[in-house]
Amino acid sequence: xxxxxxxxxxxxxxxxxxxxxxxxxxxxxxxxxxxxxxxxxxxxxxxxxxxxxxxxxxxxxxxxxxxxxxxxxxxxxxxxxxxxxxxxxxxxxxxxxxx
Amino acid sequence: xxxxxxxxxxxxxxxxxxxxxxxxxxxxxxxxxxxxxxxxxxxxxxxxxxxxxxxxxxxxxxxxxxxxxxxxxxxxxxxxxxxxxxxxxxxxxxxxxxxxxxxxxxxxxxxxxxxxxxxxxxxxxxxxxxxxxxxxxxxxxxxxxxxxxxxxxxxxxxxxxxxxxxxxxxxxxxxxxxxxxxxxxxxxxxxxxxxxxxxxxxxxxxxxxxxxxxxxxxxxxxxxxxxxxxxxxxxxxxxxxxxxxxxxxxxxxxxxxxxxxxxxxxxxxxxxxxxxxxxxxxxxxxxxxxxxxxxxxxxxxxxxxxxxxxxxxxxxxxxxxxxxxxxxxxxxxxxxxxxxxxxxxxxxxxxxxxxxxxxxxxxxxxxxxxxxxxxxxxxxxxxxxxxxxxxxxxxxxxxxxxxxxxxxxxxxxxxxxxxxxxxxxxxxxxxxxx
Numbered sequence: 001x002x003x004x005x006x007x008x009x010x011x012x013x014x015x016x017x018x019x020x021x022x023x024x025x026x027x028x029x030x031x032x033x034x035x036x037x038x039x040x041x042x043x044x045x046x047x048x049x050x051x052x053x054x055x056x057x058x059x060x061x062x063x064x065x066x067x068x069x070x071x072x073x074x075x076x077x078x079x080x081x082x083x084x085x086x087x088x089x090x091x092x093x094x095x096x097x098x099x
Numbered sequence: 100x101x102x103x104x105x106x107x108x109x110x111x112x113x114x115x116x117x118x119x120x121x122x123x124x125x126x127x128x129x130x131x132x133x134x135x136x137x138x139x140x141x142x143x144x145x146x147x148x149x150x151x152x153x154x155x156x157x158x159x160x161x162x163x164x165x166x167x168x169x170x171x172x173x174x175x176x177x178x179x180x181x182x183x184x185x186x187x188x189x190x191x192x193x194x195x196x197x198x199x200x201x202x203x204x205x206x207x208x209x210x211x212x213x214x215x216x217x218x219x220x221x222x223x224x225x226x227x228x229x230x231x232x233x234x235x236x237x238x239x240x241x242x243x244x245x246x247x248x249x250x251x252x253x254x255x256x257x258x259x260x261x262x263x264x265x266x267x268x269x270x271x272x273x274x275x276x277x278x279x280x281x282x283x284x285x286x287x288x289x290x291x292x293x294x295x296x297x298x299x300x301x302x303x304x305x306x307x308x309x310x311x312x313x314x315x316x317x318x319x320x321x322x323x324x325x326x327x328x329x330x331x332x333x334x335x336x337x338x339x340x341x342x343x344x345x346x347x348x349x350x351x352x353x354x355x356x357x358x359x360x361x362x363x364x365x366x367x368x369x370x371x372x373x374x375x376x377x378x379x380x381x382x383x384x385x386x387x388x389x390x391x392x393x394x395x396x397x398x399x400x401x402x403x404x405x406x407x408x409x410x411x412x413x414x415x416x417x418x419x420x421x422x423x424x425x426x427x428x429x430x431x432x433x434x435x436x437x438x439x440x441x442x443x444x445x446x447x448x449x450x451x452x453x454x455x456x457x458x459x460x461x462x463x464x465x466x467x468x469x470x471x472x473x474x475x476x477x478x479x480x481x482x483x484x485x486x487x488x489x490x491x492x493x494x495x496x497x498x499x500x501x502x503x504x505x506x507x508x509x510x511x512x513x514x515x516x517x518x519x520x521x522x523x524x525x526x527x528x529x530x531x532x533x
Contacts, residue, residue: 007355013289013378020137045350048287048380068380069142071265072285075278075343075382087135087267090247091227095141098290098334098377099206 010050014066022092026064028073029084036060039076040083046072068094105131105255107431108244109222110230110268112139114420115403115427116261117213118157122428124220128435131253132214132222133246135229140210143263144288144381145417146329146336148311149204153418157425158216162198166208168331169309170199173302177365178484179316179326184365185487195308203309203329203336233258233272233399240442241398244268257398257441259427261420264382264404275392275401280347282386282407282469284324286340287353289361291373295333301369302330313414316484318360320351323476326360328369335370337361340383345476353380383416384409388466394453395446400427408458412465419458426452475524482516483524 028051030040040060043052049066052073062083074085087093109120112134120132136142148171154161173190194200218224225246232245234252243254260269264283269275295306302310312328319325324341339357346353360366384390384407391408394401402408403420410419430449431441439445453459489512493505 007352007358010352010354013354013375016375016377017379039347042347042350045352046285046346048285048353050354068378069265070285070380071382072343072346072380074265075280075283076347078277085267087229087231090135090229091137093142095137096144096207096377096379098208099140099142099144099210099379 010048011066014049017066017068018095018097019065020092020095021065022088025089026062027086027088027093028062028064028067030060030062031082031084033059033082037077037080037082039080043073043077046076048072105129105253106435107131107257107259108133108253108255109259109261110244110266111261111263111403111405112136112214112224112226113143113210113261113263113403114213114417115405115408115424116259117210117217118421118424119259119261119402119428120217120222120224120424121157121213121220122425123432124217124222126428126432127221128432130217130222131255132217132224133228133230133244134214134224134226136226138207138211138226139214139224140207143206143210144286144379145204145206146288146327146338146414147204147206147209147417148329148414149202149209150415150418151198151200151202153421155198157421165212166204168203168205169304169307170194171201171203171309171311172304173308173310175310175312177312177314177316178487179314179318179363179365180484180488181317182364183488183492184314184316184363185484185491190310203311203331205331205334230262230268233268233274235272235398239397241272241396256435257400257431257446259400259402259424259431260405261402261424262405264384264407266405269399269401269405274396274399275405278382278384278386278390278407280344281342282384282390283343284340284383284385285343285346285353285380286338286383287357287378287380288336288338289357289375289379290377291335291337291370292333292376293335293370293373297372298330298333298335304330307332314360315480317481318356318363319476319480320349320356321477321481322346322349322351323480326366328366334376335373337366337370342385342476343382354378383411385411385469387411387469388459388462390469391459391462395443395449397443397446398441400431400446400449402427408462410461410465412468413461415461422456422458423453426456426458478524486512486516
């Protein structure tokens with residue numbers, strides 16, 4: 001069984017959630033880099049919402065729309081300045097129905 | 100923004116913030132509470148188990164009013180291998196007492212209720228408002244906060260930072276460090292909905308009775324972590340948490356880890372046919388006593404997860420949050436009633452109250468446990484569950500092999516594992532637990 005069939009896609013999990021996306025105002029930004037650091041690269045596996053991915057040129061990209069605001073990437077990548085991490089504006093972002 | 104000064108501004112409407120706001124407002128203090136979510140609880144995640152005693156000390160009559168899911172009458176610990184689990188179940192009808200000790204709760208519902216109680220006592224709650232900066236006077240004393248709403252800062256005598264484990268405010272103001280990766284766990288959780296009767300028959304429960312399963316072993320891939328299954332009224336919370344440092348080292352996907360746990364032959368039948376309605380993730384403070392930052396200063400206190408106040412061994416987070424929030428509120432009220440100012444020296448009263456309570460006493464008791472879990476993860480979570488499972492299989496399976504040989508096998512397995520530090524680990528655990 002391939003990984004695809006074995007595990008549910010993260011996007012399918014996120015589909016159940018309620019968000020108010022602040023369009024065009026991502027609260028997390030990846031700083032420009034030639035080669036991603038170990039921690040930044042790890043985020044492509046680690047992010048529970050699958051927001052991080054590696055592009056063909058090897059750089060790590062971020063789509064923050066499905067972010068669960070857990071802060072894992074902040075813990076790992078903010079200290080060395082690989083990302084910036086702010087809260088979404090008040091009322092925006094993930095809105096847990098149950099939590 | 101608001102042209103008046105408050106006695107206290109509380110950042111966050113979670114367990115710690117609501118306890119602090121309630122405690123201060125019910126004693127007549129002018130309290131402003133800021134919450135960045137759409138409603139209290141909309142950014143909060145918990146397993147979640149509520150311990151009655153700590154809430155009772157704040158709102159004695161909560162049982163008739165609060166949105167509680169099930170009272171817990173059974174606790175199961177599972178040591179898991181890929182196909183088996185060895186369990187210890189503790190069930191006691193005494194937990195069906197008149198004032199039950201533990202309940203499952205759903206945080207977004209509970210937090211809304213708790214916050215409403217604080218508001219009824221007079222606290223002013225502003226939702227959809229993100230506090231972005233602490234304001235200080237020329238001497239460095241915190242005198243208010245700036246928010247993302249238009250208008251100037253809001254001023255208060257003291258700011259209660261109940262902003263959670265991932266709070267930015269205290270870190271940005273350099274009041275506390277950003278938590279280290281080995282001091283926080285990342286937990287992911289799904290809400291599986293099933294009819295109440297189905298949950299009751301699968302877990303052997305009567306109406307309103309609940310059970311929890313906490314599981315460790317190969318499910319965490321050798322990382323320090325655990326799985327959990329909590330019964331709510333019409334849903335089951337299924338989750339998995341591991342230290343962020345371990346996740347980073349192993350580049351494991353938390354979502355896939357959770358899916359593997361859900362597919363475990365011991366877990367799958369419990370949630371079969373359920374409808375998943377939410378997938379959540381949150382950090383849990385796991386640093387213990389040694390990771391607790393300075394909790395008070397001129398014009399500020401830190402409560403709850405923001406102060407790493409979580410007992411990782413007993414998995415008590417929300418009750419330490421509630422208790423620290425209540426104590427901060429009581430300390431601030433006492434200082435205020437003496438007509439004194441919110442200086443660091445005066446706010447030390449809050450820390451003194453924490454030190455004399457179970458909060459710091461319990462954290463101190465287990466101060467070596469977090470490091471142990473971190474350093475010995477692969478033994479504790481991979482080797483030992485396998486050994487226990489093998490021993491059980493040797494005992495239970497009847498296959499014509501003489502019992503004496505089976506017992507020898509078991510002893511040999513444990514001896515072999517000793518090379519990995521079985522005895523040493525046992526001593527270290529005993530010490531950390533003492």
